[in-house]
Amino acid sequence: MEGAAEALRSSLLRIDRSLVSLVAARLNIADVLGSVKRGEGMPVYDPSREIAVANLLVEEARRLGVPENLVKEIYFLLARESRCRQLYCPEALRVAFYGYGRMARTLASAMARGGCWVAITGRSVEKAREAAGAVGAKYMEPGRALDWADVLVYAVPGDAVPGLLREHLPMLRESMLVADIASVKTPLVREIAGLLGDGGPEYASLHPLFGPLDCPAGETVAIVPVRLQRWRPRLERLLAGLGLSPAYLSAEEHDKVMAVNQVLHHLVYDLYREAARLLEERLDIPTDKRKELVTHSLRSTERVAARLERLRGVVEEIRRLNPYTGEVLKALREALEGLAASTDSGLEPRG
Structure with a gap:
């Protein structure tokens, strides 16, 4: 045999x-x-x-x-x-990222692989150099990067973008496209529009609807067009060459949708983790035994929860800045109360 x-x-x-x-x-x-x-x-x-x-x-x-x-x-x-394997840059674009975090690296890496000229800059020379080397881009000091770039992307927390734009605006050319990748739009877009006035470069507030990935081809990018006429077809061609799909909407529409798809989503995972911790203590469940009996669906839940925990700073920024977080909390509270009320009243807790 x-x-x-x-x-x-x-x-x-x-x-x-x-x-x-x-x-x-x-x-x-x-x-x-x-x-x-x-x-x-x-x-x-x-x-x-x-x-x-x-x-x-x-x-x-x-x-x-x-x-x-x-x-x-x-x-x-x-x-x-x-x-x-098919990423490409549709024209000889020079793209500068101001910021060196995980999303900046994801986008800069995809563009560099596609043949765009990509630079990374920021306040920390050491961090910008390290990020540039990791993704196949080059480091530039901020003043040179602003003068060199066709497209400037602010890859920093949303509440830091207006201050940087105010500082850089005298150095920006009208022929440029400026963008951010902030996760909350309403307060940011309002402030950006006020800073730009009737002149200056075109501006698009982008939200890549994915976390840090080796390759984001096949994903979607939300676009809030603050002022986007000449650059719109060029931006769409760039996204198409990177395998990304655009979704246009207003800042208010964006934040309402993200209140459900991000704020609520993140809160539900936080509630699960905290409730699980409390139940482990109250029911005296050995941690090793709980891990041994994990179900397939729970394993997937744990992976997502752990990933969100690694992105804790971004999760908390979204929760803090989204103008509809209060509505999310209210809806979540009402849903919990409704579920509790519909539960059989005879199921009293033990002890």
């Missing part, structure tokens, strides 16, 4: 090696397709096509008796890798 098992394992290994060869062949074709997309100005990410292909593969999986979810998972992993 041992000999039969080894023979079958050898067969599996040959098939696995063939699969790797097929993956390599697919990625080679994706590289060539990336050159075609660059030459014709085609978007890197085509969600409708990916869904259509996935549906065709699911039909084939059904015919062959292969698990559909397995086929879809493999396909979307391959599609994502293909996207990330």
Whole structure:
């Protein structure tokens, strides 16, 4: 029997090696397709096509008796890798990031991989140099970066942006595009519009709807156009070359949506973590036993909660600055009270 098992394992290994060869062949074709997309100005990410292909593969999986979810998972992993190999900068743009945090690195890295000229600057020379070296960009001191850039991106906390813009405005050219990547828009956009007045460069307040990623191709960027006429088509072409999809909305619309999709979302995870801690203490649950009996869905919840904890500074900034956080807390309180009221009154706590 041992000999039969080894023979079958050898067969599996040959098939696995063939699969790797097929993956390599697919990625080679994706590289060539990336050159075609660059030459014709085609978007890197085509969600409708990916869904259509996935549906065709699911039909084939059904015919062959292969698990559909397995086929879809493999396909979307391959599609994502293909996207990330096809990034391109549609024109010779010079992009300067003022800031050197994780989101600045994610965006700067994607642009540098796509062939844009990218610089990183900021108050700390040491941090800016380190970030630039890590993502394939170059360091510039702030004054030179402002003079050099076609696009200036403030990758700093939102409440720091107006002060920097006020300081830099005399050095900015009308031909430039200035942007921020703040997560809260209403108070910021109001102040920025007041600083710009009727002149100065064009300005877009951006919100990348993803955290720090190795490659964000396939994700969405919310755009609040403070003043965006000449640069709008150029910005859209840049995002398309990076595999990013634009979503336009007003500052107020943005913050209302983010009150649900971010503030409420983050609070629910915080509530789970705190309630779990309290219950562990009150019910005297051994931590090792709780980890041993974790469910599949809870494992996913724990991963997200841990990631949000690593982004604690950003989470708290969003909660503090979003003008609808009070409404979120009110709705959350009402929902908890409603759930408590609908619970069987006979289920009294023990002890």
